[in-house]
Amino acid sequence: MLDNIIDQVSSLIRLNEEEKTYFASKLQVRQFLRKEFVLREGQVCRYAYFVNAGCLRYFYNVEGVENTGQFFFENAWYTDYESYLLEKPSKQNIETLEKSELVLLSKQDLWQLYEDIPQFEKFGRIMAENAFLGLRARNEMLTNQTAEERYLQLMRERPKVMERIPQHYIASYLGIKPPSLSRIRKRILNSK
């Protein structure tokens, strides 16, 4: 059950068997149903979540409208990194979009790993870099791309989103209403 996460971490840093066992001792595996909340806004995000199976999305509730930030599939990590680092209430909601198995790593345990196995600092650096790059890419998309450009990029780069995510969440991720997404899809189909 922990093979995927240990493989993923081992692809970034070298761990011997003893260190792998110690790392594994810090992890909790939890099962979630489809459409179950992993984090609700107002809660402190106490865990980094590794997707062993299934799919996560995070979203903001803005005056009753859900603004979807991102989707995460097998072997991806997600946490509201700001809430996790600063231990302050999150503005995000994280939920499963499929029946999911998540591996949880608390901040306290990650900080302990930094102390006990210094290579984990490299893991932490790469995680933080990726969090930064993900946020930057999201900003970039929302600032500089039309909805149609966003959708075409999604088609090119994120086949799992196209295959597994319902259209109304994709619309929410693109920052548009479902009917606009239908129009974009029709236009793309007709132009082929």
Next chain:
Amino acid sequence: MLDNIIDQVSSLIRLNEEEKTYFASKLQVRQFLRKEFVLREGQVCRYAYFVNAGCLRYFYNVEGVENTGQFFFENAWYTDYESYLLEKPSKQNIETLEKSELVLLSKQDLWQLYEDIPQFEKFGRIMAENAFLGLRARNEMLTNQTAEERYLQLMRERPKVMERIPQHYIASYLGIKPPSLSRIRKRILNSK
């Protein structure tokens, strides 16, 4: 000339004298005039910049308008982290707003430090975390605060900006035009 940067890094990770000397050997000190470009959009941002003296701002050029992202003063680091990490052309401009002394650390040298002095991974992690948190705070400000709230927060939290940065750059940072900033300042003054 390198005392500040070595002190700053030593406040995050423990370095012995030999390691400090090795770190120092990777640094370049450069003098800049006021209003000199440190990075122009389209260039790859090859260095992380530590402000030894003076002040930096970064901005985006959006259809002839300068959108100011942030200001950095003594003992702060800045780099276009996305361009630095991915070695792709930057969309940002970085310039000095005062005569400045900057200490430059190239990506290649930082990666060498990660290899040779593994504690630097912790430094890298904290830098990446701070880059993430800075971007998140900026997003938050632009999304959820009125211009007046932004200005009041700046007054409370960033005295150096209020003292050293000309008003038109502050307006640009707040995402408003200079006359709007004048009105906000008048309103705040009258409400005291």
